[in-house]
Structure formats: C-alpha cells, structure tokens
Amino acid sequence: MRQIFVVFFAAGGIFIALASMALAMGKVDKRPRSPIYGVTLPEGYRQWEFIAPAQEAPPLDELRVVVGNVTAMKAYRDGKLPFPDGTVLVKLAWKRAPSSEFAPASVPGAATTVQVMVKDSRRYAATGGWGFGRFINGKSADEAQHRTCYGCHLGNVKDHDLVFTRYAR
Amino acid sequence: MRQIFVVFFAAGGIFIALASMALAMGKVDKRPRSPIYGVTLPEGYRQWEFIAPAQEAPPLDELRVVVGNVTAMKAYRDGKLPFPDGTVLVKLAWKRAPSSEFAPASVPGAATTVQVMVKDSRRYAATGGWGFGRFINGKSADEAQHRTCYGCHLGNVKDHDLVFTRYAR
Numbered sequence: 024m025r026q027i028f029v030v031f032f033a034a035g036g037i038f039i040a041l042a043s044m045a046l047a048m049g050k051v052d053k054r055p056r057s058p059i060y061g062v063t064l065p066e067g068y069r070q071w072e073f074i075a076p077a078q079e080a081p082p083l084d085e086l087r088v089v090v091g092n093v094t095a096m097k098a099y100r101d102g103k104l105p106f107p108d109g110t111v112l113v114k115l116a117w118k119r120a121p122s123s124e125f126a127p128a129s130v131p132g133a134a135t136t137v138q139v140m141v142k143d144s145r146r147y148a149a150t151g152g153w154g155f156g157r158f159i160n161g162k163s164a165d166e167a168q169h170r171t172c173y174g175c176h177l178g179n180v181k182d183h184d185l186v187f188t189r190y191a192r
Numbered sequence: 193m194r195q196i197f198v199v200f201f202a203a204g205g206i207f208i209a210l211a212s213m214a215l216a217m218g219k220v221d222k223r224p225r226s227p228i229y230g231v232t233l234p235e236g237y238r239q240w241e242f243i244a245p246a247q248e249a250p251p252l253d254e255l256r257v258v259v260g261n262v263t264a265m266k267a268y269r270d271g272k273l274p275f276p277d278g279t280v281l282v283k284l285a286w287k288r289a290p291s292s293e294f295a296p297a298s299v300p301g302a303a304t305t306v307q308v309m310v311k312d313s314r315r316y317a318a319t320g321g322w323g324f325g326r327f328i329n330g331k332s333a334d335e336a337q338h339r340t341c342y343g344c345h346l347g348n349v350k351d352h353d354l355v356f357t358r359y360a361r
Contacts, residue, residue, distance in 0.1 A: 069241075069361075076245040076255045078288065078298040086245045088257060088360075117360060119247065124348045124356060129247040131360040179293045187293060191257075191286060191300040192238075 055158065058166035060147065062139050062156030065092065068113040072096050075191035078119070086131050087116045089188040105152065105184040110142035112186065135159070140186070151177065151185045224327065227335035229316065231308050231325030234261065237282040241265050244360035247288070255300050256285045258357040274321065274353040279311035281355065304328070309355070320346065320354045 054063040071090035079085040091099065092111040098104075120132030137158045144152040155172035157164040176185040183189075223232040240259035248254040260268065263278040289301030306327045313321040324341035326333040345354040352358075 071241075072239050073242045073257055073259070075300050076257045076286075077291075077300075078247055078255060080296040080298070083296065086247060088242055088245045090242070115360070117245075122246075122356070127249040127252065128356075129249070130358070131244050131246075134361060187291070187297075189299070191284070192303060 055161065055163045057139075057154075057156035057158075057163045057169055059169045060141075060150075060154035060156060062141050062154045064137060064139060064156070064158055064161065065111050065113065068092075068111075068137075069115075071113065073191075074099060074112070074188050077114075077188070079116070083116075083135075084119045085116045085135060086119050086129065087114055089114045099190040106142050106186065108142050108144055108152075110140075112140040112188065114138040114188075136164070153185055224330065224332045226308075226323075226325035226327075226332045226338055228338045229310075229319075229323035229325060231310050231323045233306060233308060233325070233327055233330065234280050234282065237261075237280075237306075237308075238284075240282065242360075243268060243281070243357050246283075246357070248285070252285075252304075253288045254285045254304060255288050255298065256283055258283045268359040275311050275355065277311050277313055277321075279309075281309040281357065283307040283357075305333070322354055 052063065056063055068090060071092055074089045074091050074095070077087040077089065079087060090113050092109075094107060094109040095112055098106045098110060115137055116135045117131035118133045118135060119129045122128040122130045139156040139158070141147070141154040141156070142152055143154060147154045150173040153173070153176070155169060157168055157172070173185075176187070180187050221232070225232055237259060240261055243258045243260050243264070246256040246258065248256060259282050261278075261280040263276060264281055267273075267275045267279060284306055285304045286300035287302045287304060288298045291297040291299045308325040308327070310316070310323040310325070311321055312323060316323045319342040322342070322345070324338060326337055326341070342354075345356070349356050
C-alpha cells in the first residue's frame with residue numbers, strides 16, 4: 024500500500040513538473056510560427072526604420088514598405104553582403120486604395136500580408152541562411168505558401184544574398 | 193591724423209565683429225531654408241518611423257514614404273488632432289521604377305523631392321500652424337512652388353489639421 028502511494032505521488036509530481044515547464048515555455052513565446060521555418064512576427068517591427076517602399080501590380084495591387092532591425096540597417100548602410108546573422112527584414116503590405124482627398128494619389132487600404140526574413144546561417148543552412156514567415160492578420164499562412172519563398176528568392180536575387188529590397192536614399 | 197587712425201581702427205573693429213557674428217550664425221545652421229517659411233530638412237529624418245507609403249500617378253509617377261518625428265508619431269498613435277507644436281512630417285519621394293528582378297514589382301528609382309511640414313502654431317499662425325518646405329537634391333525649391341502648399345492642404349484636408357497622410361496599420 025505504501026509503495027502504491029509513493030508511485031502515485033511520484034507520478035503526480037512529474038506530471039506537475041512537466042505541465043509547469045510547458046506552461047512556462049508557452050508564456051515565453053506564444054506567437055504564431057511559420058511552418059517549415061518557425062519564424063515569428065518580431066516585437067516592435069512597426070517602429071523599425073524603413074528600407075524602401077514598393078508597389079505590386081494587379082492582381083495583388085499593393086503598396087508595401089520594407090523595414091529592418093538595427094542589424095539589418097547597419098548592414099545596408101555599410102553595404103555589407105551577406106547580411107549577418109540576426110538580420111531581420113519585415114515587409115508590410117496593403118491593398119492600394121485611391122485617395123479620396125487627392126486624385127493622383129494612392130494610399131494604403133486594407134492590410135494584406137506581413138512577410139518576415141530572419142538570417143541564421145546555421146539554423147537555416149538549407150535555405151541560404153534565411154528563414155521565412157508570411158502572416159495574415161497576425162496568423163501564419165499555410166505550409167504550401169512557405170514552400171515557395173526560398174525558390175523565388177534564390178531564382179531572382181541570388182547575388183544579393185536572396186534579398187530583393189535595396190536601401191532607398 | 194590721430195583722429196583718422198581712431199576712426200579707421202574703430203571701423204575695422206566693427207567690421208571684424210560683424211563678420212565674426214555672421215560666421216558664428218552660419219556655423220549654427222547653414223542648412224538651406226524654404227522661402228516664405230524658413231523650414232529646413234530636419235537632422236536624421238531618414239531614420240524616423242514611417243507613417244505610410246503612397247503612390248503618385250503619372251506624370252509624376254512616384255513612390256513615396258512619409259515619416260514623422262517622435263512628437264508626430266505620438267500624436268498619430270494617440271489619434272490626437274490638431275498635431276501639437278513640434279510635430280515634423282517628412283515625405284520622401286522617388287520615381288517609380290520597374291523592378292528588374294521581379295516583374296510585378298515597382299521600386300524606388302531616382303530621388304525627386306523631400307517635403308517637410310513643421311507645426312508651430314505661433315510662427316505659422318497665418319497658414320494653419322504649419323510651415324512648409326520642399327527640397328530637391330538638398331536644396332530648397334523656389335518661392336512659387338511654396339506658394340501652392342497651404343492652399344492645396346487647406347482645400348483638401350482641412351478636417352485633418354491640413355495633413356494628408358494617415359497612419360498605416
């Protein structure tokens with residue numbers, strides 16, 4: 024009888040310990056992660072310095088701004104390639120909407136996607152050192168969408184460390 | 193003869209004093225100033241947080257990004273109108289250029305104008321509290337161009353404290 028109690032309490036203790044660890048890990052980072060890469064939306068990216076705007080033709084018909092963290096901006100300013108580990112780039116996109124106040128202008132309409140590139144040459148060695156994330160309304164897009172990232176970047180901007188955006192001066 | 197020397201040295205002293213003052217003032221701020229308003233390109237604006245991108249149809253055919261200083265961004269985030277004194281907004285503009293690397297995209301080409309709005313409700317009381325500056329290659333545009341700023345802003349965005357740009361979320 025006493026042995027049964029010992030086993031019972033020991034099992035209970037292990038369960039509580041594991042549950043606490045899971046909870047603690049969950050508290051550390053509950054943010055949505057992209058499939059394949061596990062990339063998250065970085066904290067505070069809306070306040071980051073912009074690298075350049077862009078426009079995407081119909082059917083997407085979007086206005087975009089790409090921003091970078093401090094590591095990214097230093098690399099851009101120094102003209103340094105490849106980008107160092109810790110570089111994070113974020114592209115914010117909106118539907119292009121005609122301005123109701125000034126006829127020749129288009130302005131951001133509804134937000135569409137937020138796309139993230141994270142440089143970690145070890146973790147993402149199989150994809151040129153870059154991890155990719157595509158988010159819609161704060162949630163990650165599906166795996167099929169993430170399968171297209173690396174191939175398109177590799178096919179078009181291999182000579183610029185897989186990064187399309189240049190610093191707009 | 194002695195009187196002549198006294199007058200000569202006195203005049204020389206005054207000249208040197210005035211020249212030194214002019215030099216000192218020049219050292220304090222030699223930046224180009226817009227006509228009418230005396231607005232300058234603010235230090236470090238390229239690193240400021242962006243408010244929104246915009247696109248301008250042909251013939252200008254431009255991509256633009258509007259950035260704001262800390263006072264501006266706080267007002268935007270708080271949804272505060274009118275903007276407080278000390279608000280500075282800067283619009284950077286580039287010719288829209290087709291991307292050579294990704295067909296549906298347009299990216300910044302040559303830089304065109306940098307346009308500045310400075311809120312100072314006393315100094316610019318006659319123009320809704322705003323001073324305007326338009327710069328091309330770091331030099332101010334002419335007075336005729338600056339005569340058009342206030343009327344266009346007043347005619348189109350009177351209800352948004354003469355500011356076109358909204359914060360893109």
